[in-house]
Amino acid sequence: MSAEFVIVGAGLAGTTLAWALLRRGRSLRLIDREPPTTTSRVAAGLLTPITGKKPAVSWRWHELRPAAEQFYREVETVTGRPIFYSRPIVRVMTSDQERQAFARMEFANLLSAVDPPLSDAVPQPFGAVCMPTAAQLDSTAYLDASREHFRSLGIYTRGGWTPPTDGPTVILCHGYDPPTNSLFPLPFRPAKGEILTVRIPGFAEPRALNRGGWWLAPTATPGVYRFGATYSWAVMDDAPTAPGRDELTSRLGELIRTPFEVVGHTAGVRPIVAGRKPVLGVHPDNPRLVVFNGLSSKGSLSAPFFAEMLAAHLCDGTPIDPEVDVRNRTDHTP
Ligand SMILES: Cc1cc2nc3c(=O)[nH]c(=O)nc-3n(C[C@H](O)[C@H](O)[C@H](O)COP(=O)(O)OP(=O)(O)OC[C@H]3O[C@@H](n4cnc5c(N)ncnc54)[C@H](O)[C@@H]3O)c2cc1C
Structure with a gap:
């Protein structure tokens, strides 16, 4: 079957871009190797409005959050599968300094009191605040649906893609995959992350919790949560490690004072590119090669807005925001 575009990679980037192009009536093929673990399937899918030790509103939150909800709701309508949840996140303070930093800053409409209060299993000597506009994408359900x-539609193929000599425009949405990245070098600064799946008997908290950058998020199974995530810059693979597990269990023990059982442990590599912003656009020397990458640790939040920007660029020639335009972000010097 001939198609205008071949999208390489069906993670959050490639899948979201495929929807954006199909909505514009364009023809495409989507190809993925389907390894047992991928970063997009490991991700917790949290959309968090205020992040960082020194609290700050997440980059372009007020544009990205509504675009994400609108996009995922449309996919829910087409596929009939629930994938997107409004999920408040409660930030548990680790110090009086942190509490004061929140009190000092102006976070209009992004913070509220924690109501109902957290259970006694969550110690809060320095208090807590709620982020009511947070959300969660069930990334596995989204990718499966x-x-x-x-x-x-007959447009999906399982398999590895290697460059052909000619053919349709190729859009690389390959995440952190060094062999594929060599076709369109980007200044990657990847970070490996590990996550635990835990069963917490008697704990029933529908909101996500965040303490010191560590988060605990509910799953579709009552009593089962995911906890993460580590950051490491040594070995970039998807193998869970014993030190990763030790760190996670110790951090979870600081967040909740109730027994838990580890029922799963996974890892993935965050595709972070220098500047920590998405990277999109057409190769400066090859108009048939396009990239959509650099979703970093916020793919669920940023994929819909930037997939739409790239689709509009490819189909209608609208400009790409210079902040994310690949022409300003590559190492593509020969
Ligand atoms: C531990 C952890 C926790 C995270 N938590 C969150 C979170 O709470 N919220 C959030 O928004 N983000 C989170 N993220 C980040 C999020 O996972 C990423 O931003 C996102 O998954 C990146 O998606 P991607 O499609 O660019 O890459 P990937 O998910 O890596 O997808 C790339 C796909 O391309 C395929 N591929 C590559 N090369 C080829 C080839 N040559 N041929 C065929 N197929 C190929 C791969 O098989 C893969 O399926 C987390 C990440 C980690 C590691």
Whole structure:
């Protein structure tokens, strides 16, 4: 089947871009190797409005958050599968300094009191605040429902992609994959992350919790949560490690004072590019090569807005924001 575009990689980037192009009536093929673990399937899918030790509103939150909800709701309508949840996040303070930093800053509409209060299993000597506009994407449900839909359209192929000599425009959405990245070098600063899946008997908290950058998020199974995530810059692979597990269990023990059982442990590599912003656009020397990458640790939040920007650029020639335009962000010097 001939198609205008071949999208390489069906993670959050490639899948979201495929929807954006299909909505514009364009023809495409989507290809993915389907390894047992991928970063997009490991991700907790949290959309967090205020982040950082020194609290700050997440980059372009007020544009990205509504675009994300609108996009995921449309996918829910087409596929009939729930994938997106409004999920307040409660930030548990680790110090009086942190509490004061929150009190000092102006976070209009982004913070509220924690109501109902957290259970006694969560110590809060320095207090806590709620971020009511936070949300969570069930990334596995989103990717599965999308893949099923694309299969039904006959446009999805399982397999590894290698560069052909000619053919349609290729859009690389390959995450952190060094062999594929060599075709369109980007200044990657990847970070490996590990996550635990835990069962916490008697704990029933529908909100996500965040303490000191560590988060605990509910899953679709009552009593089962995901806790993460580590950051490491040594070995970039998807193998869970014993030190990673030790760190996670110790940090979870600081967040909740109630027994838990580890039922899963996964890892992935965050595709972070220098500048920590998404990277998109057409290769400066090859108009048939396009990239959409650099979703960093915020793919669920940023994929819809920037997939739409790239699709509009490819289909209608609208400009790409210079902040994320690949022409300003590559190492593509020969
Ligand atoms: C531990 C952890 C926790 C995270 N938590 C969150 C979170 O709470 N919220 C959030 O928004 N983000 C989170 N993230 C970040 C999020 O996972 C990423 O931003 C996002 O998954 C990146 O998506 P991607 O599609 O660019 O890459 P990937 O998910 O890596 O997808 C790339 C795909 O391309 C395929 N591929 C690559 N090369 C080829 C080839 N040559 N041929 C065929 N297929 C190929 C791969 O198989 C893969 O499926 C987390 C990440 C980690 C590691």
